[in-house]
Amino acid sequence: MDRSARMHRIWETIRDIPEGTVASYGQVAEIAGIPRGARQVGYALRNLPAGHDVPWHRVLQASGRIAFPKGSRGYREQRKRLLEENVAVLSGRVDMQKYRWQPDLDELLWKPALAWDEE
DNA sequence: CTGATGACTATAG
């Protein structure tokens, strides 16, 4: 699997995160079929093409914190987008227990199945 | 090839 395919797979996975829910970088990586690939998820997001429709703001650190430095432009933008879809952000943090995305069994099985074909 | 980097994570103090 090359760099481009991996990034596309990550972006696709993030597109599946429903409005009003969130996921951690590590969770996105696992679902995308890239174990221990949290940093690669960060890399893929950093390289989003212009005009994308990827809901990047629904991806947070495992602790529920926004990855951008507090007060930075990205931080403010992400916080704003989360609040817009009713996800509470208190002190730069989201309650993961409450908002964590829980994929259907369908997605958990179907997605990895696609990954196997491309090895 | 080698070392530095980072939208990460878990653990310890």
Add this chain to the structure above:
DNA sequence: CCTATAGCCATCA
């Protein structure tokens, strides 16, 4: 809560 540390791993210079 915060800093430090150690793993992690694809990219990049």
